[in-house]
Amino acid sequence: MITGLPMTMPLDGLPSTVRIHEVGPRDGLQNEKATVPTAVKAEFIHRLADxxxxxxxxxxxxHPKWVPQLADAEQLVPLLGGVDARLPVxxxxxxGLERALALGVREIAVFASATESFAKANLNRTVDESVAMFEPVVAKARAAGASVRGYLSMCFGDPWEGSVPVARVAAVARRLFDLGCDELSLGDTIGVATPGHVGALLDTLDIPVDHLAVHFHDTYGQALSNTLAALQRxxxxxxxxxxxxxxxxxxKSATGNLATEDLVWMMDGLGIDTGVDLARLTxxxxxxxxxxxxxxxxxxxxxxxxxxx
Structure with a gap:
């Protein structure tokens, strides 16, 4: 018989609380073939906060040309005024920054790559050119009083280049962090990481751990085990x-992100507080x-x- 909550059995050495950075309304819906109505997106975000x-x-x-599923950003943000949550974009x-700031947004994120192939595919720039492009974005955001998150994709593997050297990821991560990002999210974009690889990267980085986040995909069923490895660091x-x-x-080979419900089930079982009601989230x-x-x-x-x- 399946119950609504797992038995709580903590493990030593893990944090007592975890902040979940929910990406479904953005990273999730941007990949839908059909465009989700703005009102549905707004209700989704309200329900997640509840x-x-x-x-x-x-x-x-x-630009709407590149991600038409999110072309309604200007229409969506005004519908979120009563949401009791941080709402980064x-x-x-x-x-893009100017459009967000004009609507009162004060938490933004930029999206870089650890590999040249993905930087070219995603941004049509080299890694160096993309970092240079983000420098004024981060500076202007901070000058406007906004916090900045930096996403770094392809930290563990690239569909064109294969395995990505840990030292290369660490070097690009440091450059992105040094631009002035408040937080850096390390992405396993095609889901090839394993726990030892996660630990090796985190051990190599010279960025304070309280400024780091992890973003795992579950292509090979490793997202939760990789999350545990990150928690242990x-x-x-x-x-x-x-x-x-x-x-x-x-x-091409990427499947979905780590499901929030799967994460919360594991956190509940470990006695780690997320503040999330699993039944409501489900x-x-x-x-x-x-x-x-x-x-x-x-x-x-x-x-x-x-x-x-």
Missing amino acids: AGLRTIEATSFV LVPNER GVCTIDASAGGLGGCPYA ATSVWMADQLGRPSPSRTVRALSHQEE
């Missing part, structure tokens, strides 16, 4: 996507799956809601 999530990445101010360049911010929505449009993902017309890929959502394939 479930206890306190950081919800709302949208992206990228992704911006690709200075123009002191990382306390974990990216996840409600219902396991999302992947990466530029990485209900939210079931609701969103109905809007999208398919079951949630999250194992926990399926187990608790008895969704069918």
